[in-house]
Amino acid sequence: MVLPTRFSVRATTLAVAAVSATLSMSANASMGNLGTTYGVMPVDVATAQSLSMFNDQVSATYYNPASLTRDTRGELTSGLLHAEQELRSANPNANGDVVSSSPSQHVLIGMKTNLGSLTRFKHPIYLGFIAGVEKYGKEMLAFKSETSETGQYLQNGKEPLFLNVGGATPIWRGISAGASVRVTLEAAAQLDAVSTLGGETSREKLSVNAEPTLKTILGTNIDFGSTFCGKDDCFLDGWEAALTYRTKSSAKTSVGSNIVVTQTIPDPGLSLTVATIDSFQPETIVLGTQYSGNGWRVGGSIEQQNWSELEDEFSRDSIKDQESVSAGNRIGFDDILVPRVGAEYQLNENFAVRGGIAYEESPLKTTKNPELNYLDTDKIIVGLGVSATYNRTRLLAFPVRLDLGYQYQQLQERDFTLVDFDGNETNVTADGDIHVISGSITLKF
Numbered sequence: 001m002v003l004p005t006r007f008s009v010r011a012t013t014l015a016v017a018a019v020s021a022t023l024s025m026s027a028n029a030s031m032g033n034l035g036t037t038y039g040v041m042p043v044d045v046a047t048a049q050s051l052s053m054f055n056d057q058v059s060a061t062y063y064n065p066a067s068l069t070r071d072t073r074g075e076l077t078s079g080l081l082h083a084e085q086e087l088r089s090a091n092p093n094a095n096g097d098v099v100s101s102s103p104s105q106h107v108l109i110g111m112k113t114n115l116g117s118l119t120r121f122k123h124p125i126y127l128g129f130i131a132g133v134e135k136y137g138k139e140m141l142a143f144k145s146e147t148s149e150t151g152q153y154l155q156n157g158k159e160p161l162f163l164n165v166g167g168a169t170p171i172w173r174g175i176s177a178g179a180s181v182r183v184t185l186e187a188a189a190q191l192d193a194v195s196t197l198g199g200e201t202s203r204e205k206l207s208v209n210a211e212p213t214l215k216t217i218l219g220t221n222i223d224f225g226s227t228f229c230g231k232d233d234c235f236l237d238g239w240e241a242a243l244t245y246r247t248k249s250s251a252k253t254s255v256g257s258n259i260v261v262t263q264t265i266p267d268p269g270l271s272l273t274v275a276t277i278d279s280f281q282p283e284t285i286v287l288g289t290q291y292s293g294n295g296w297r298v299g300g301s302i303e304q305q306n307w308s309e310l311e312d313e314f315s316r317d318s319i320k321d322q323e324s325v326s327a328g329n330r331i332g333f334d335d336i337l338v339p340r341v342g343a344e345y346q347l348n349e350n351f352a353v354r355g356g357i358a359y360e361e362s363p364l365k366t367t368k369n370p371e372l373n374y375l376d377t378d379k380i381i382v383g384l385g386v387s388a389t390y391n392r393t394r395l396l397a398f399p400v401r402l403d404l405g406y407q408y409q410q411l412q413e414r415d416f417t418l419v420d421f422d423g424n425e426t427n428v429t430a431d432g433d434i435h436v437i438s439g440s441i442t443l444k445f
Helices: 002-023 043-047 067-068 224-229 307-315
Strands: 074-089 096-099 103-115 124-132 162-172 174-194 200-222 239-246 249-261 265-281 282-291 296-306 338-345 351-360 379-390 400-417 424-443
Touching: 043 067, 043 338, 043 351, 043 400, 067 124, 067 200, 074 124, 074 400, 096 282, 162 200, 174 265, 200 224, 224 239, 265 307, 338 424, 351 424
Parallel strands: 174 249
Antiparallel strands: 074 096, 074 103, 074 424, 103 124, 124 162, 162 174, 174 200, 200 239, 239 282, 249 265, 282 296, 296 338, 338 351, 351 379, 379 400, 400 424
């Protein structure tokens, strides 16, 4: 019984290594993404995503595709985001409290244009896309799936490939609608080989396949003044509302192997299949509103994230296997509401400042998760930012805009019970701090 176990581990290791080399996988990934964890562009970072549903930049393709109609000009945006974190767990049996300090570093690029001129009707149809790649463009897919004895954080870490493509159009008197798709990858690998007792393989055959999956995002905007008052002044002027729906998505990997061991395991050999998930994004419904005055605006949103669906995903996960755990000890998740509020003020023609605050409850319901030992806490999120717009430059015919955003996330203290592989229990307290800096340059055309 020892040999099959040894060779099954070797087979799995070979297959996982092959997938890793092909997809440039890296450790320290997370059950989140750039848009939900920090914010896509500096404006989203600075306002704690409270005004993101009403922004006219390309990040609208993720937060609310309908907002692509807010500016009729085309746009080309590039940016950088750096998130520095210190995630702690006060563990009496560990050397130090820091569980994770690996930064997330994204390079971003996005574009928006009006395709209406391609049609005979001249009705505006806006197309936009935005992409973010980890480690400043060097890492396409950050992926890690494991069990842990010392604790691992649920949402924070490196962020996988972020890619959204969408479009929007005005419908009638201040009402617009849009749709986009979030692109995630599902990877599959199959390894067939013949091995000796010493682990020497031959006749290897490896196939790797990565397929994109498309997850829908729907959004709508309404400007109450334009809709109900038309060109006349009324008390509804300045008021807007938006509604967005995002379906759940996740990155998945499956690894299959079939090993024939000479003189030990004959054909058809030892078969192994491992399937696991990472970077889960819950089904999300967001309702937002804002009021705009002369050079200023205030607004906020309520965001419902349906994390309870993650329990079903874990039940089908070979690594995070919950079927072998008693029903009372299985990991559990709650659906949560995230309130956000923010404001923006135009100092003059060229400069604007903004800020926001949000409170995010932890979706992790259980504080004792044997072998997985996930840690997650409530968060207080505060952001600040500034924009500078240069209306005239020596070379360009349209304005150039520079944005900077800073965000601080304070992870509140929360007690957990870690359970190692031998069943020993340790009481720990989790908390942490995250600092995010983001900058971008936007060219209009």
